[in-house]
Amino acid sequence: xxxxxxxxxxxxxxxxxxxxxxxxxxxxxxxxxxxxxxxxxxxxxxxxxxxxxxxxxxxxxxxxxxxxxxxxxxxxxxxxxxxxxxxxxxxxxxxxxxxxxxxxxxxxxxxxxxxxxxxxxxxxxxxxxxxxxxxxxxxxxxxxxxxxxxxxxxxxxxxxxxxxxxxxxxxxxxxxxxxxxxxxxxxxxx
Amino acid sequence: xxxxxxxxxxxxxxxxxxxxxxxxxxxxxxxxxxxxxxxxxxxxxxxxxxxxxxxxxxxxxxxxxxxxxxxxxxxxxxxxxxxxxxxxxxxxxxxxxxxxxxxxxxxxxxxxxxxxxxxxxxxxxxxxxxxxxxxxxxxxxxxxxxxxxxxxxxxxxxxxxxxxxxxxxxxxxxxxxxxxxxxxxxxxxxxxxxxxxxxxxxxxxxxxxxxxxxxxxxxxxxxxxxxxxxxxxxxxxxxxxxxxxxxxxxxxxxxxxxxxxxxxxxxxxxxxxxxxxxxxxxxxxxxxxxxxx
Numbered sequence: 001x002x003x004x005x006x007x008x009x010x011x012x013x014x015x016x017x018x019x020x021x022x023x024x025x026x027x028x029x030x031x032x033x034x035x036x037x038x039x040x041x042x043x044x045x046x047x048x049x050x051x052x053x054x055x056x057x058x059x060x061x062x063x064x065x066x067x068x069x070x071x072x073x074x075x076x077x078x079x080x081x082x083x084x085x086x087x088x089x090x091x092x093x094x095x096x097x098x099x100x101x102x103x104x105x106x107x108x109x110x111x112x113x114x115x116x117x118x119x120x121x122x123x124x125x126x127x128x129x130x131x132x133x134x135x136x137x138x139x140x141x142x143x144x145x146x147x148x149x150x151x152x153x154x155x156x157x158x159x160x161x162x163x164x165x166x167x168x169x170x171x172x173x174x175x176x177x178x179x180x181x182x183x184x185x186x187x188x189x190x
Numbered sequence: 191x192x193x194x195x196x197x198x199x200x201x202x203x204x205x206x207x208x209x210x211x212x213x214x215x216x217x218x219x220x221x222x223x224x225x226x227x228x229x230x231x232x233x234x235x236x237x238x239x240x241x242x243x244x245x246x247x248x249x250x251x252x253x254x255x256x257x258x259x260x261x262x263x264x265x266x267x268x269x270x271x272x273x274x275x276x277x278x279x280x281x282x283x284x285x286x287x288x289x290x291x292x293x294x295x296x297x298x299x300x301x302x303x304x305x306x307x308x309x310x311x312x313x314x315x316x317x318x319x320x321x322x323x324x325x326x327x328x329x330x331x332x333x334x335x336x337x338x339x340x341x342x343x344x345x346x347x348x349x350x351x352x353x354x355x356x357x358x359x360x361x362x363x364x365x366x367x368x369x370x371x372x373x374x375x376x377x378x379x380x381x382x383x384x385x386x387x388x389x390x391x392x393x394x395x396x397x398x399x400x401x402x403x404x405x406x407x408x409x410x411x412x413x414x415x416x417x418x419x420x421x422x423x424x425x426x427x428x429x430x431x432x433x434x435x436x437x438x439x440x441x442x443x444x445x446x447x448x449x450x451x452x453x454x455x456x457x458x459x460x461x462x463x464x465x466x467x468x469x470x471x472x473x474x475x476x477x478x479x480x481x482x483x
Binding site: 007008009010011012013014030045046047049050053054057078079090091092093094108109112113114115116117118119120135136137138174177 | 191192193194195197198199201202204205206207208209221224225227228229230262263264265266283286287288289311312313441442445446449
């Protein structure tokens with residue numbers, strides 16, 4: 001198993017730090033050659049328009065689409081979840097590049113401006129017992145999931161915040177900003 | 191559910207890391223910035239180069255302009271309030287903007303006090319020239335820092351000076367014992383608890399971008415290699431010959447800051463850079479970085 005963290009933009013260092021704590025030696029992925037060497041990839045939080053643009057520009061969208069969910073496990077947090085989604089609502093004007101491998105519909109910035117960012121402990125037994133810290137920053141929301149997609153966590157109002165389809169994992173919150181490594185451990189088991 | 195917590199305020203800055211925040215003065219420029227890969231835009235009436243050229247009192251931008259820019263893009267929008275002008279900050283918060291820059295680029299409204307940023311839900315970014323100034327801003331509630339540089343000059347020398355000052359102080363702190371830390375905190379006029387935290391972790395408690403004078407892809411990569419988390423580009427983009435192309439190049443150079451071949455490629459044929467100003471030619475009272483205390 002070789003784990004990579006997409007390091008084009010965003011909070012990739014926080015992901016790497018947790019992965020190192022779990023005993024892996026993550027590779028920062030910025031170019032297609034690095035992508036080719038890994039079995040697991042985390043797409044971090046950041047700006048989905050920025051990361052998507054750089055993925056397209058540096059020729060990484062095609063290899064990602066070809067491998068994601070087949071011989072590459074991919075976990076997207078926040079912006080990463082947007083980039084994984086087959087359907088993106090509230091895209092920037094003119095649309096935005098994305099990987100689009102996971103059968104989910106995601107609305108960008110679904111809760112409002114930064115002032116509506118929030119914290120809420122989540123009930124998510126799939127990741128282990130006890131509440132999971134949920135940090136939502138200008139967060140997207142998973143509005144629909146296809147067949148074959150398992151919902152792993154919801155807000156009390158029913159909004160989907162974590163889902164899995166085979167080797168693809170999407171969370172709209174940021175486990176990498178917490179000391180809780182349960183979601184990282186879960187991802188490494190995929 | 192707890193909204194706009196310290197974690198989410200600091201956290202948004204974490205999400206901007208490795209990115210470029212661009213000054214824009216119209217919704218059209220904001221669209222160009224978003225298209226080029228900016229992680230956020232700073233909504234302004236005038237870029238610092240024009241504020242410098244035109245003189246007079248520089249204030250918060252027209253709320254109508256800030257709102258129009260916010261409506262034009264899907265990325266976060268920041269707006270500037272004058273140092274100490276907490277009502278301008280209240281207005282920007284009421285507009286539902288994502289971040290406030292309490293900025294020395296505008297004319298200070300208070301020559302003693304900065305805004306008490308703990309009283310706000312909206313996060314603030316503040317400028318600093320050195321570690322003491324940065325930690326004072328954090329004590330007042332800043333959720334993000336930027337080294338000041340000298341805005342509107344197209345000259346990166348002050349940005350380098352301020353980034354080096356911050357990072358070399360952090361390195362010095364790590365070699366001090368507790369007795370020395372007490373004195374150091376006193377000397378740099380920073381709260382002891384924050385000084386202790388920086389000494390223990392070897393890093394600032396919040397994200398720190400570079401600002402003020404960045405005009406080329408190589409400038410952006412230089413600041414990243416010095417250790418900042420990302421860059422603000424003010425006048426450098428929309429005062430240049432081909433803003434869209436330069437904006438794209440600076441975004442790529444910020445991501446691939448350790449890769450000179452990529453920086454070389456994206457630096458080719460960018461057209462005219464903004465006209466730079468030598469710092470020694472600026473009268474002392476017009477140096478923006480000296481504002482703030």
